[in-house]
Amino acid sequence: MLEIERKFLVNSDQFKTLAFAKNHIAQGYLNSHPERTVRIRIKGESGFLTIKGKGTESGVSRFEWETEIPLMEARHLIQLCEKGVIDKIRYEVRSGNHVFEVDEFFGDNEGLVIAEVELKSEDETFEKPDWLGSEVTNDERYYNAFLSQHPYKTWK
Numbered sequence: 001m002l003e004i005e006r007k008f009l010v011n012s013d014q015f016k017t018l019a020f021a022k023n024h025i026a027q028g029y030l031n032s033h034p035e036r037t038v039r040i041r042i043k044g045e046s047g048f049l050t051i052k053g054k055g056t057e058s059g060v061s062r063f064e065w066e067t068e069i070p071l072m073e074a075r076h077l078i079q080l081c082e083k084g085v086i087d088k089i090r091y092e093v094r095s096g097n098h099v100f101e102v103d104e105f106f107g108d109n110e111g112l113v114i115a116e117v118e119l120k121s122e123d124e125t126f127e128k129p130d131w132l133g134s135e136v137t138n139d140e141r142y143y144n145a146f147l148s149q150h151p152y153k154t155w156k
Helices: 071-078 144-149
Strands: 002-010 021-031 036-043 046-053 061-069 086-095 098-105 113-118 132-135
Touching (some): 036 071, 036 144, 046 071
Antiparallel strands (some): 021 036, 021 086, 046 061, 086 098
């Protein structure tokens, strides 16, 4: 129940040609408090309820609990979410022994592309693909809960 991941900006769309999977995701927050978030996600034809805790000081690790829920229930629950439902396409790309999840955002967050890699430990090494840009792991502005309330288009 511990999520260990690092987050990066993406500096080219080369990842799209390397992707082995691609899914549309809509997600909203029933609670976006920094101490704990409660998220509803629709990924393809599946629904999920996720609870995440506050991250460690490094931002690399945090508690995460997720369960699949019926799609129809997810569709109803997403209507109850706070303003700012996230709309994105997630690409899955292999790099060495890891899989990067690359999110291309749309709507109010259009123009933002973020890659995440899940790790077994905070100090685990991984192969960094050429299209990986600056690390933003500990920058809360790039958390989806923050983006739902403070969209990327308002940063400029």
